Amino acid sequence: MLRVGVLVSGGGTNLQAIIDQVESGQLTGVSLEVVISNNPGAKALERAKKHHIPALCVSPKSYATRDEFNQALLDELEKYQLDLIVLAGFLVVIPEIMVKRYPNQIINIHPSLIPSFCGNGYYGLKVHEAALARGVKVTGATVHYVDAGTDTGPIILQKAVEVKEGDTPEILQRRVMEEAEWKLLPAAIQLIADQKKAAE
Template structure:
C-alpha cells in the first residue's frame, strides 16, 4: 500500500478528488496518510481531518529562515513514511533538498498543457488569464514529476479542455479543474501505485 502525502495551500478540491477516488476504488494500492498545508486556514486541512487523515500546518512564517522551514517540512515527510508526495495546489516552491530526498516521487498538477503557460509566475488564475489573453483554443492540465526547475519535470499525463468564447479566467479555471485536474491527478496516482509508471531520460512511459 503506497503511502501518499498531499501538500495543499487552499480549499483542497484536488485533495477531495483524490480522496473520492480512493473511496470509490479508482485509486488502488494507495492511501493518503498525511496532508500538509502552509496555510493554517486552508479548508483542505478540515477535509483531511474529516477523513481521519493526519493534517498539519507547517508555515514558513513559523521559522526564522526558509532553510529551517524546508528542514521541518522534509522531516515531517520522512517521519510519515511517505512514498509519494502530491502537490495539489501547493503554492510554495519545493527546494532541491526535498526533491533530491524523493527523486521521481513528487508529482504536481498544473492547470495548463505544459510547456504552455507554465514556469515562474504561472499559478492560480494567472495561468488562465494568460491562456485567454493569448487566444488559444485549447488548454488543459498536466501531471508531472517535480524536479529542481519550475514545471520542468517529466510529464506523466495531460488532458485537453476546450476554451469557450464566453470563458472568463474564473470559469476557465473551474472548467479545467472539473474536466481535467480532478480526472488525471487521481489517475496518475493510481498508475504510480500500481507500478505502471517509469522514467527514462526525462521521458515517462506508462505500461499496460
C-alpha cells in the same frame, strides 16, 4: 500499498478528488497518510480531518529562515515513510533538499498543457488569464514529476480542455478542474501505484 502525502495551500478540491476516488474504490493500492499545508487556514486541512487523515500545518511564518522552514517540512514528511508526495495546489517552491530526498517521488498538477503557460509566475488564475489573453482555443492540465526547475519535470499525463467563447479566467479555471485536474491527478497516482505493485 503506495503511501501518499498531499501538500496543499488552499481549498483542496484536488485533494477531495483523490479522497473520493480512494473511498469509492476507484483508486486502489493507495493509502493517504498525511495532508500538510503551509497555510493554517487552508480548507484542505478540514477536508482531510473529516476523512480521518492526519492534517497539519507547517508555515514559513513559524521559522526565522526559509532554510529552517524547508528542513521542518522535510522532517515532517520523513515521519510518514512516504512513497509519493502529491502537490495539489501547493504554492510553495519545493526546496532542493526535498527534490534530492524524493527523486521521481514528487508529482505536481499544473493547470495548462505544459510547456504552455508554465514556469515562474504561472499559478492559479494567472495561468488561465494568460491562456485567454493569448487566445488559445485549447488548454488543459498536466501532471508531471517535480525536479529542480519550475514545471520542468517529466510529464506523466495531460488532458485537453476546450476554451469557450465568453470564458472568464474563473469559468475556465473551474472547467479545467472539473474536466481535467480532478481526473488526471487520481489517474496519475493509480499509474504510480500500479508500477509499485508490479515491481514488488
